[in-house]
Each structure stands twice: as C-alpha cells, then as structure tokens.
Amino acid sequence: MSKVRTRFAPSPTGYMHVGNLRTALYAFLTARNAGGDFILRIEDTDQERLVDGAVDIIYNTLKENGLVWDEGPDVGGDYGPYVQSERMGIFKDYAVQLVEKGEAYYCFCTPERLAKLHEEQKAAGEAVGHYDRCCRELPREEVERRLNAGEPYVIRQKMPTEGTTYFDDLIYGRVEVENSELEDQILIKSDGMPTYNFANVVDDHLMGITHVVRGNEYLSSTPKYNLLYAAFGWETPVYIHCPPVMKDAHTKLSKRNGDASYQDLVAQGYLKEAILNYLLLLGWSPKGDEEYFTLDEMIKRWNPAWINKAPAIFDIVKLRAFNAQYINRTSDEEFVKLARPYVESVVKRPINLELLCVNLKPRCEILSDIPARVAFIQEMPEYSIELYRNKKFKTTENDALVALEKLLPALEAVQDWSRQGVYDACAPLVAELGVKAGWLLYPLGIALSGMQATPGGGTDVAAVIGKELTLERMRNAIAKLRAEL
RNA sequence: GCCCCCUUCGUCUAGUGGCCUAGGACGGUGGAUUCUCAGUCCAUAAACAGGGGUUCGAUUCCCCUAGGGGGUGCCA
Numbered sequence: 001m002s003k004v005r006t007r008f009a010p011s012p013t014g015y016m017h018v019g020n021l022r023t024a025l026y027a028f029l030t031a032r033n034a035g036g037d038f039i040l041r042i043e044d045t046d047q048e049r050l051v052d053g054a055v056d057i058i059y060n061t062l063k064e065n066g067l068v069w070d071e072g073p074d075v076g077g078d079y080g081p082y083v084q085s086e087r088m089g090i091f092k093d094y095a096v097q098l099v100e101k102g103e104a105y106y107c108f109c110t111p112e113r114l115a116k117l118h119e120e121q122k123a124a125g126e127a128v129g130h131y132d133r134c135c136r137e138l139p140r141e142e143v144e145r146r147l148n149a150g151e152p153y154v155i156r157q158k159m160p161t162e163g164t165t166y167f168d169d170l171i172y173g174r175v176e177v178e179n180s181e182l183e184d185q186i187l188i189k190s191d192g193m194p195t196y197n198f199a200n201v202v203d204d205h206l207m208g209i210t211h212v213v214r215g216n217e218y219l220s221s222t223p224k225y226n227l228l229y230a231a232f233g234w235e236t237p238v239y240i241h242c243p244p245v246m247k248d249a250h251t252k253l254s255k256r257n258g259d260a261s262y263q264d265l266v267a268q269g270y271l272k273e274a275i276l277n278y279l280l281l282l283g284w285s286p287k288g289d290e291e292y293f294t295l296d297e298m299i300k301r302w303n304p305a306w307i308n309k310a311p312a313i314f315d316i317v318k319l320r321a322f323n324a325q326y327i328n329r330t331s332d333e334e335f336v337k338l339a340r341p342y343v344e345s346v347v348k349r350p351i352n353l354e355l356l357c358v359n360l361k362p363r364c365e366i367l368s369d370i371p372a373r374v375a376f377i378q379e380m381p382e383y384s385i386e387l388y389r390n391k392k393f394k395t396t397e398n399d400a401l402v403a404l405e406k407l408l409p410a411l412e413a414v415q416d417w418s419r420q421g422v423y424d425a426c427a428p429l430v431a432e433l434g435v436k437a438g439w440l441l442y443p444l445g446i447a448l449s450g451m452q453a454t455p456g457g458g459t460d461v462a463a464v465i466g467k468e469l470t471l472e473r474m475r476n477a478i479a480k481l482r483a484e485l
Numbered sequence: 486g487c488c489c490c491c492u493u494c495g496u497c498u499a500g501u502g503g504c505c506u507a508g509g510a511c512g513g514u515g516g517a518u519u520c521u522c523a524g525u526c527c528a529u530a531a532a533c534a535g536g537g538g539u540u541c542g543a544u545u546c547c548c549c550u551a552g553g554g555g556g557u558g559c560c561a
Contacts, residue, residue, distance in 0.1 A: 011561065046561050111559070130557080154559055172490070181488055181557085189559040196561045220489050220556040243491080249553070278497090281510090285498055289509050308498075311554065315496050318511045328524075362524040373522095390521080423520080430520095441520035453522035460520085 004036025006211045007204070008062075008069070009043050009084075014051030015255045016061045016262045018314060019215070019245035022279040026242060027213035028067045029302040039207060040072030043084045045199070061262055065276050066295045071207075079207040084199065091194035094202050094232070095155045095187045103231035104187060106143050106153045107135040130183045131156070155188040157198075157228065165223040169239045171307050172216070177223045185224060197221060201228045209237055213304070216241040240304050243283055246313045253314050260316075269342070269367025270319065274326040278319045283312040292325065324365040335361050342370035347377045349469070355419060356464045359456035376449040377465055380473065383450035385484050393439045400443035401481040406433070407444060408474050411462070419456075419463040426459065447477030 006027040010020055031038040040062070042055060055073070062069065071077025081087055098104035109131075117132055136158065147153065159182040166176035187198040194202070204212060219241050229236045245253050253259045260268070265275055277293060285308070286293075286301045293301065330338065336357045343353065343360075356374065364370055375381075388400035395403075406429050414425045426444075430437050444458030445451075448470060454461050462470045 043561070114559090175489065177488065183557080186559055191559075193559090195559070200561085215555095216490070217555055223489090241490095244554075246554090252554085281497065283497085285509095287499085289499090291510060310491055312498090313496065315511075318497065321511050324524090359523090363522070392521090426520085437520045439520090445521050449521095451521090455522085457520035457522090 002208075002210060004031055004034035004210050005039060005208050006031040006036065006213055007039040007041050007207060007209050008067075009041040009200075009203075009214075010058055011043050011046055012051060012054030012058060013255070014054040014057060016057055017245075017253060017255060017259065018262055018265070018275070018279060019253055021061060021065070021262050021276075022245060022282060023213060023215060023242055024062060024067055025065075025276060025279060025298075026240070026284070026304065026307065027211075029298055030211050030213055030240065030304045032299045033302040036210070037070040038067070039077070039079070039082070039209070040069040041082050041084065041203065041207070042073055043196075045084050045088070045193070045196070057263065064272055084203065087199070087203065088193055090206075091199055091202055092155075092188055092192060095194070095198065098157070098187070098231055099155060101231065102158065104155050104157050105136055105138070105184075106147065107131075107156045107184075107186075108138075108146055108151050108153050109134055110152075133184055136184065152190045154186045154190050156184040157187055157224070157231070159184050159224075159227065165227055167222050167226045167236065167239060169219070169222070169241050170305055171241055171243075171309055172219065175219060175222065177220075182224060182227075197224065198228070201225050204237060205229070205232070205234050211238045211240060211304075213240045213242065216243050240307070242307060243309060243311045245282060246311045248313060259314075265319075269369070270323050271326045271338075271367075274323040275319065277326070278322045282314065283308050320365040327364065327367075328362055330361070332358055332361070338367060339370055342367050343374055346371045346375045349378060349465075351377060351466065352464045355460065356455060359460050359464075363455055373453075373455055376451055376454070380476075381450040383446070385481055387446050387450070387452055388443055388481075390438075390442055393436060393442055395439055395442065397481060397485055399439065400446070401478065401485065403440045403443045404447055404474055404478050404481070407440065408471070408478065411467075411474070412471060414467065417463065417467045419459055422459045422462045443477075444474075448473050 008024040008027045010016075010024070028038045030036075040058075042058070044055075059074065069075065071079060071082060073080075073082045076082075095104060099106065113134075114131070121130070135156075160179040163179050164176050165179055165182070166174050168174050185197060186195050188194055222239060222241075226236055247253045247257055247259055251257060255261065262275065266272060273294075276295070277291075280293065280298055281291060284306055286306070327335065327338075332354070336354060339357050339360055340353065343356065356377075360370060360373065363373065385397045385400075388395065388397045407426065410425045410429055411422065414421055416424075426437075426440060430440055433440065441458040445454050445461055448454075448458065448461045448465065456464070465473075
C-alpha cells in the first residue's frame with residue numbers, strides 16, 4: 001500500500017474558524033498516525049474572499065499548534081505549486097483529455113440561453129438548474145467550426161444517464177445516487193479557468209492525495225468526483241467527510257454570525273493546547289475514558305473511523321473547563337509568564353507576583369479573567385461594609401471591626417512579610433480569642449480588597465500587596481467601619 | 486421541488502442484538518475540606534425523536550413519519 005498523504009486546503013479568508021482547525025487536525029492526524037505526509041494547499045482562487053495577510057494566519061495557526069506540513073507553498077515539495085492560483089494553467093489540458101475520451105464535451109450555450117432555460121424549468125415545475133444537454137451530441141465538425149470561429153465555450157462533464165453511482169465514505173459508509181440526478185457539470189469555465197469541482201479532483205490526484213479529509217458539505221458532490229476519477233482512469237482516494245461544527249442546533253459556526261475564530265479565542269486567553277484538545281473531542285472520541293492528550297498522544301490514539309456522523313455544537317462552557325484544566329496543569333513558573341501581561345495591564349504597583357499567581361492559577365478559567373480579579377490591588381473599589389457579614393463564621397460588621405483592631409498591631413510588628421510570616425502573626429490571636437481562623441482573617445481580605453472573593457485568603461492578599469499598603473488599607477478599613485457603624 | 490446525510494442525558498459522547506437497572510466528561514444540584522472565593526474529593530438528578538416491523542430478545546437491523554443539516558452555480 002502506498003504512503004498515506006492527506007491535505008488541508010483552506011481558503012485564505014483571514015479567519016481561521018475552529019471547524020477549519022479541526023479539519024486540519026483530523027487530516028494531520030490521519031497522515032501522521034499512518035506515518036504519512038501532510039500537505040498544505042492554499043485555495044486562493046476566490047478573489048472576492050481574498051484578504052491580505054490571510055495566508056500568514058493559516059501558517060501561524062498550524063505552526064503554533066504543531067500541525068507541521070511536509071509540503072506546502074513555503075516549503076515546496078515534489079507536487080507543486082501548492083498555491084492554487086499558480087496551477088490555473090494545468091487544468092484545461094486535462095479537460096481536453098476527457099473530451100477526447102468522450103467523457104466531456106464543448107458547450108457553446110450562452111449564459112442568456114441558460115437563464116431562459118432555468119426560467120422555463122421553473123415555470124414547468126421541473127428541477128431548476130439542470131442543463132438540458134443541448135450541446136452534448138454536437139457533430140464533431142460543428143464543434144471544430146465554432147471553436148475555430150472563436151465562439152466562447154465551456155467544457156462539461158458527460159454524466160451517465162442511467163444506473164447509479166456510489167462512493168464509500170469512511171464515516172458515512174456507502175452513499176449512492178441515481179445518475180439521472182447528475183448534471184453535466186462545467187469543468188472549464190468560459191474564461192478558461194477550471195471550476196472548483198474540477199480543479200479539486202485534479203489537484204488531489206496530481207498531489208497523490210490518498211485520503212481526502214473535508215467537511216460533509218461535499219457529500220453530495222462526491223459521486224460526481226468519483227465519476228471524474230473513473231473517467232480519467234485514476235484511483236479514487238479514501239473519503240473522510242467530517243460533520244460540521246455548529247453554533248447551535250440550527251446554524252453553523254461562522255464568521256458571518258460573528259462567532260469567535262481560533263485567533264479570537266487565543267486573544268481571549270484560551271491556551272492553544274486546550275483549544276486543540278477540545279476540538280479533537282468535538283466529533284471524535286477515543287476508545288476509553290481519557291480526555292486529555294498531547295499532540296503525540298493524539299497521533300498514537302487516532303483512528304479516523306471513530307469520527308462521529310452527527311453535527312457537534314461548539315460548547316464554550318466545556319472549552320472553558322478544558323482551559324481551566326490546562327491552566328491548572330501548567331507549572332508555577334510557566335503560569336507567571338502567561339499571567340504577567342494580564343496582571344500588569346491593571347496593576348502598576350510593586351507586588352509579589354509569584355505568590356499572586358499561585359493563588360490565581362486555580363481561580364481563572366481563561367487568562368482574561370485575571371484583570372477583574374486583581375484590579376483591587378491597584379485601587380480599592382467602593383464597597384459596602386455589609387460585605388463583612390458572613391454566615392459561615394457568623395460574623396457582623398462589629399466583629400470585623402474587633403478583628404481588624406486586634407490584627408493591626410500584630411501585623412505592624414511582623415518582620416518577615418511572607419504569607420507564612422503574616423499567618424504566624426495571626427495564629428496566636430486566633431487561639432487567644434478562641435475563634436475560627438476565618439472569623440479573624442475573613443475581614444482582613446475584605447479590608448484589603450473591598451471584595452468577597454479574592455485570589456487567596458486574607459494573609460495571601462496581605463503578602464501579595466506588601467506591608468505598607470496592607471497597613472494603610474487596614475487603617476482605612478477601620479476608619480470606615482467606625483464612621484459607618 | 487428533487488437528491489444526499491443526520492437524530493443517545495442541557496452539551497460533547499460510549500454503545501455495532503442479550504454485558505444496558507444505558508457508561509464517561511462538561512455543566513447542574515447536594516455534601517466534605519481550606520483564612521474568602523476557587524480548587525480538590527465524594528454523592529446525586531438527567532437521554533435511546535415517534536410509530537411500525539424483524540427477532541426468543543432491540544439503543545443497536547429494516548420501513549415509515551417528524552425534526553434538523555447539506556447539495557442542487559461559468560462560488561469555493
């Protein structure tokens with residue numbers, strides 16, 4: 001058996017949506033799992049959708065996710081060029097070959113005639129759009145004559161009129177259609193350029209693609225592709241059609257709907273490893289209960305036959321959960337690197353960043369959760385002294401005042417201003433007062449942050465923001481309580 | 486209109502005729518634990534679209550219905 005070769009063939013639209021990334025991942029895994037090659041082909045022939053810098057987005061997205069391609073526009077290869085617009089010259093000869101084999105024919109029908117035809121079909125209640133095969137049996141001499149006269153033409157595929165055509169899909173099984181349903185589709189347009197349907201088949205064959213991995217919107221067209229392979233006498237590839245990634249039960253995820261692209265998600269503080277891992281499982285499942293995989297593990301475990309048939313709804317809540325897990329699994333050092341820009345975007349004063357990050361790590365699902373959690377460090381928010389009331393410790397504002405007044409001198413005396421140092425100064429008071437630690441320390445957190453939920457307990461916050469600021473805020477908190485009680 | 490495809494907890498899914506009193510994960514709920522909140526641990530509710538067959542036995546096979554998606558371009 002020949003070496004497995006798969007390709008990812010995106011349009012450079014400037015928007016890598018997660019469904020595309022997933023298709024790229026599946027194609028990559030299908031190749032790598034079999035020890036085969038992964039090819040990148042840029043399909044840039046749709047000028048309307050062409051966007052500057054879009055190719056770089058494709059390169060960068062694949063690269064930063066480790067989806068390394070063996071052949072592509074930038075790295076070359078034996079089957080180039082890998083940019084479709086540079087291949088435009090090669091298709092017409094293949095179409096002419098088919099004409100000579102009697103598998104295709106020249107059609108001189110004008111767009112006007114076709115439009116009229118469609119109207120008539122509509123009026124008669126027939127299937128709209130199907131060409132009436134007017135030029136299919138034109139005498140050879142007439143064809144020659146009109147060609148020589150420079151009449152505009154297209155080349156159409158000659159479809160069988162009876163019987164059925166099928167293909168076997170790895171995911172969907174056998175898909176069969178009546179040949180009578182098939183239209184004599186255009187292969188070469190009047191401008192001499194190939195249609196997508198034609199170029200795609202020729203490109204895949206010329207590039208030696210053995211496994212075609214793509215979205216299932218091509219399911220209905222694939223029988224026609226198989227007919228093309230047969231007309232040329234080429235071997236058909238293994239087809240792997242993937243169900244779409246949905247926004248909800250009715251609509252696909254798309255740029256048009258303003259749905260988040262891969263790069264949007266990264267900008268929001270999702271880790272690329274988490275995104276890829278989530279995408280892996282969106283429509284595919286391994287045998288077994290494990291869910292967290294590195295790229296290497298994905299390659300080992302991959303089996304394209306386990307792709308699910310049904311559409312999958314993209315669930316941001318579950319992605320957040322995956323992201324939280326990935327954040328939790330990073331080392332402390334690594335997390336500091338990730339979190340630093342988010343912290344420093346709002347905190348401009350000196351703090352114990354390492355300690356803050358240790359406390360932040362289990363408390364954020366995505367990196368962009370960070371600013372709102374640490375903003376209090378830069379500036380105390382307005383807050384109500386009602387925050388001091390706590391059911392669990394049965395404390396009131398009055399208790400808080402007592403606690404803070406006890407705490408202040410104890411903390412003023414602390415020399416070792418670390419988390420442990422601060423806590424050691426508080427512990428004796430807990431024993432002395434015969435209260436729970438929370439009774440004493442919960443008010444501290446409020447006094448230092450003006451918030452009920454902080455990254456870490458009172459002693460953590462104190463250690464993070466430093467002695468000077470801690471004492472200042474405690475004094476302010478005591479004054480506020482005295483004034484408002 | 487015609488053609489193709491899909492349908493298991495709210496969501497992602499396991500399940501290929503008996504192992505299913507339908508499993509896991511996220512989310513939900515309840516509890517334990519910690520100086521708040523998280524995290525962690527434990528427990529719990531929650532699904533085979535509907536109707537016919539086939540079979541000793543259907544989530545699994547067949548048919549119909551419903552719902553959904555896609556295709557039907559000189560777009561890709």
